Amino acid sequence: MTEFNQYPDGHEPGLAELLDRIEEIVANAKAMPLSASVLISREEVLYLISAAKERFPLEMREAQWIVKERAEYLDRVSLEAEEIIQEARARAERLVSKQEIVRQAQSGANRILVMAREDAARLRSDAEDYADQKLAELEIALSKVMKEIFAGREKLATSSSAEAPLASSGDNAIEGEFPFDQDLG
Numbered sequence: 001m002t003e004f005n006q007y008p009d010g011h012e013p014g015l016a017e018l019l020d021r022i023e024e025i026v027a028n029a030k031a032m033p034l035s036a037s038v039l040i041s042r043e044e045v046l047y048l049i050s051a052a053k054e055r056f057p058l059e060m061r062e063a064q065w066i067v068k069e070r071a072e073y074l075d076r077v078s079l080e081a082e083e084i085i086q087e088a089r090a091r092a093e094r095l096v097s098k099q100e101i102v103r104q105a106q107s108g109a110n111r112i113l114v115m116a117r118e119d120a121a122r123l124r125s126d127a128e129d130y131a132d133q134k135l136a137e138l139e140i141a142l143s144k145v146m147k148e149i150f151a152g153r154e155k156l157a158t159s160s161s162a163e164a165p166l167a168s169s170g171d172n173a174i175e176g177e178f179p180f181d182q183d184l185g
Contacts, residue, residue, distance in 0.1 A: 015059045018052040 013021070025045060029038035 013051070013055075015052055015055040018048050018055060022048045022052070 022045060025040055025048070026038070029040045031038050
């Protein structure tokens with residue numbers, strides 16, 4: 001049967017090569033006159049089919065091994081990708097959380113700053129009102145003191161002019177006594 005082996009140097013054909021050779025034999029077969037049938041070498045085709053059957057399990061095992069390796073690789077890569085995605089999500093959540101904390105802290109700081117400014121303005125206004133009130137009271141007190149000083153000076157001026165003749169005469173003055181308005185009255 002090896003006479004049908006047309007592969008040089010003892011080359012063992014693969015399954016695909018054997019099937020290609022069968023296809024070539026059928027395609028190039030001579031048609032029988034007045035019929036749709038073709039003439040092919042039964043022995044050659046049976047040899048190629050037998051060789052294909054022998055190669056089929058070996059190539060099938062190789063293909064299954066390749067598929068298995070590919071599936072394991074895809075599983076491993078998929079697992080790594082999932083871990084990377086989970087890590088990225090966790091990191092993004094931490095960043096968002098930190099940003100949220102910073103945003104809340106800034107918002108709180110802004111509220112405190114606004115309240116402090118309002119308190120400072122209120123305290124400044126209250127202090128100005130208090131100072132104005134005390135200055136008004138002081139102004140009233142000083143006004144009263146000024147009126148008393150003015151009145152006292154007026155009395156002093158009128159009593160000095162009335163007592164001037166007494167002091168010059170010396171006759172009416174009592175020794176040890178001083179003529180003041182409050183003593184006269």
